[in-house]
Amino acid sequence: MTRLLDARGLSKRFGGVLALDSLDLSVAPNEIVGLIGPNGSGKTTFFNVITGICGADAGRVSFDGTDLTNASSRAVYQAGISRTFQRSRLSLSLSIFDNIMIGNHKRLNQGLWFNLLSRGRFRLEFEANYLAARALVEVFEPALAGRLLEPVAGLPMIDRRRIEICRALISEPKLLLLDEPSAGMTHDETAELMNDILLIRERNRQLTIIIVEHEMGVIERITDRCVVLNFGRKIAEGRYREVAADAQVQEAYLGVA
Secondary structure: OOOOEEEEEEEEEEOOEEEEEEEEEEEOOOOEEEEEOOOOOOHHHHHHHHOOOOOOOEEEEEEOOEEOOOOOHHHHHHHOEEEOOOOOOOOOOOEHHHHHHHHHOOOOOOOHHHHHHOHHHHHHHHHHHHHHHHHHHHHHOHHHHHHOOOEHHHOOHHHHHHHHHHHHHOOOOOEEEEEOOOOOOOHHHHHHHHHHHHHHHHHOOOOEEEEEOOOHHHHHHHOOEEEEEEOOEEEEEEOHHHHHOOHHHHHHHHOOO
């Protein structure tokens, strides 16, 4: 298997808790991989180690041929990995557009001279970014595309999740990490958001996605492959129906004795 992301022997300890225990996990280009397991199994810790929020105690991480072991969050972002979080990280007082642009600092000119004195070039950059953000939002919810300058505080949960994903996508990453995107949403809203994710993937076949999700209907519907964690270890891997039928998975995740 050609590997876009390759984690080998990844371990992370918090005090006496071994959150990741010699984890091997690889993802091929263009896959949608589901990362599942009971609470505390290491899913979010894996995301945090990959994205530089916390360093690994052992193991290595390679992404697109580059060693990202214990790289900074900025270096990970520059390499082409973006993510969302289980709990919303939107700035509610800022506009939809401003929240999306927070995820685009890789391509924004942040120099003082440019922003204060090169007003014509600044205006052109703003217009280009506005059009890019609008086009991205239109894929998710066309009605939102005309409201980019409104604050996100007035949006329902599903639209906030959409904006968070747009913020992660605006930098055109190679790998998108989604941490429980359906959290706080109804069943119908979850189905809508999954439609959006599948549409994004259809329109950008270069995008690879790892999704952490507790809704098994979501995992079954949108993933090509699943990896199941328990106590920081990988206990199963394969297509959803294969891992769901695994006795070890049923015991650990589904509560079947």
